[in-house]
Amino acid sequence: MLEVNSLSTGYGHTRILDRIELTVREHQLVVLTGPNGHGKTTLLRAISGLTPVWEGEVSFLDQRIDRARARVIVSRGLVHVPQGDLLFQDMTVEQNLLMGAFVKEAWRRRDERLARVYELFPRLKERRHQQCRTLSGGERRMAGLGRGLMGPARLLMIDEPALGLAPVLVQQLYSTLGEIARSEATILLVEETLSNAEQIADWVYVMENGRIVLEGTVPQVSSHEAMRSAYLGGEVE
Amino acid sequence: MTVEATRPRRDRAELLRLVDASRTPGWAFLTVLAAGAVVPFFITSQYLLGVLVLSLIYAILNLAWNLTIGISGIWNFGQLALFAAGGYAYGILSSRYGLSPWLGLGIGAFAGAGFGILMILPALRLRGIYAALLTFAFAEVFRLIIINDSSGLTGGPYGLSSVPGLFSNATPTGQQRGYYWVALAGVVFTAWVLKRLVDSPTGLALQALRDSTPYAIGMGANRRSSILISTAVSGFLSGLAGALYGGYYEGISPVVMGLAPLSLFMLMIVIGGLGRLYGPALGTFIVMLLSELLRDVDQWRFIVLGAILLVILAFQPTGLSGLLSRGIAALRKWMAEGESAGKGEPPQQTQ
């Protein structure tokens, strides 16, 4: 579904990503992990069109998107749920969700999509007319995810959904994510703490210093020597 | 290596040193200055000389304004109030209270500095664009107060008249020439002050604050005092220019303030080069020249000048002075390469 070939990019004169190779197949839930600050967010931004690509190719559904504008990429079904939510603070929950369906095809079906999102996140329905700046951290995360789900998403790229949330919330969130992965969309997940996503991940890529250093299933990756470090969040033998 | 080959190299090296813009030799300035000083003897038209005098006065204003808006990055759009303050101080003191015009010049300058500080104080805490609005509103309110003044002090909308000039005992030609030289001296003085300031620690702090405020503050720059110094100096020079203006025209009125003059001076500064040290002077003369050429089609003046500014900004935000620098640098580079390329040797540094 999504193919990244030899992608390199950066900011200004600084190279952040170096010849990244990554593939996501339909109905998979792929996790991109690794220490923070090593380029995971940059990779997502490069794929979704927010950051220009220097070298390499990205293909989505067999079409090249590495030089395409962000809005074109979204309209093709590749939705990026950014780190830190980036909600429209002065708009209501419902307005934020509606913006998720901005793309024409999605806009036509916005009412049913809205219903589906409220089904998944009943708390959002309660707060639908509240301004987003008044929401709690967990609610904001739900709103961000909900907004992403409103779009024409064939592939959802979610950046650090567990960021800043209490463990209970993280668990709830991940079980919802699992549900979404089974029924709705293919997911590419960025998660610094692999153990959070262990249960639902089909494939894992490990990124360090802007390079993919390891890939495989969760057991394969966990047992590898290079993963013996704190961010695995557990004992490794 | 033959003798013939070494001689061209030496000539080129000399030439290169001559056009090195970053080390404009003192004698070049002196030549220009000397040339400028003798100009009044060659121009018979009073009108033309008058245009030059006005250009010099405006050049002082624009160079000073550029100190705050371009070099220090201060959003100051109220400079004309400082210019007018200088003119009015000079005018009121010399016509109503009989103060010596030369003293009036000094007081006008200090009036400019004083009003400058008054204007910038509330704006110190404000983010860029809010400061722009505040300073702009300050100048507008200043203008409106004068226009509505019926007490006779400022002459209201008609302004002051019968203000004595600096050389009231001389012939008309003598007066004009006198003002020309005083204004020329003013420009030189302004340029000197600016150069000294920019090269000083305060000047470096100002530019650092403009380009990267948090970093500059982290390195110890004091934003508040830097801005106050910059505005005070700028106001002082503008007040001086205003006093010269008031004396030359033997009067001053609110018409020197407002959106139209603001725009005109903006044009001069930006076309010449915003943030460049001497750019505004260049811009002043070019715009005055074009204005004269467009005298007959006065309504088109702003349209033409505006179009020129928009085009320049689109391609070269550092204005004509920036263009000139780039041209000279390119010339140097071409000469350096041309010299060694002609011999089939790899390009090398020649100095």
Add this chain to the structure above:
Amino acid sequence: MDTFIQALISGLIMGSVYAVMTMGLTLVYGCLRTLNMAQGLFGVAGGYVAWFIVSQAGLPSWLGIIGAALAGALLGVVTFYLAVRPLLGRKDVDFEMLAYITTLVVSIMLTSAFTLIFGARNKGIPPLLEGSLKITSTVSVTWHLVLVAMLALLILGALSLFLNRARYGLSIMAVAQQMDAARLNGVSVQSVYIGVMALAGVLGGMAGVLLAPLYFISPTAGDLPLLKGLIIAIFAGLGSIRGTIYAALILGLFEALAATYISSMWSLPLLFVLIVAVMLIRPNGLFGKPEEERL
């Protein structure tokens, strides 16, 4: 007491028109981080077009208003392409400051153009309705002002609906609040930029028509409204829609009260002092937020 009510009424009405006019400044700043100094000229254009349609061509007033709106929209787009677009996305410029200067330059170019086309003399346009409405024996409002108030409220209401419900309106707010997220939702930022400047033109043009019968139409007639608009915008906190309405009403009231009890020429200087005082406490305006650089 009656003079107070009179001042109150006219102050609120003028405030509502100022709100329409300043809303253009607010929306453009929110999306483009540009203080559009040409906003006053949109009003002048609206005034001239309405004058032409009503006084010269003898067509009905409502056509004048529509014409003004269209003229404003056109000028808004022109201003975008001349003053804003060449500066977008460039790293070598201080965008906010240069955009301020370029829109200022465009405004003087337009002033000259209007002088060329229409001449420098003042033009008048009759009120939309003649006569006054008597509320009590000593308090009355001209029908024109009543109509102006109703139109202003209508415009603001329609604008609110548009921004909060319509797909395109929502995208304008989205771009103003969180540009990256807007792009990720499929919004064409370029299209929003053009649209918002056209919208500012429409609002400015209509405000110009509403104000025109009260003053005169001339190439420099936009200067004072612009100054008032800037004061309102700075007071409100740039980019805040709510703040703009409150600040506009406050300025309208202040102006009317000052004119009644002190004298009209002191209203602006006094207001300026008030603004300075407020800015010292809240450096970002009443409702403004500290912003990061964006463009």
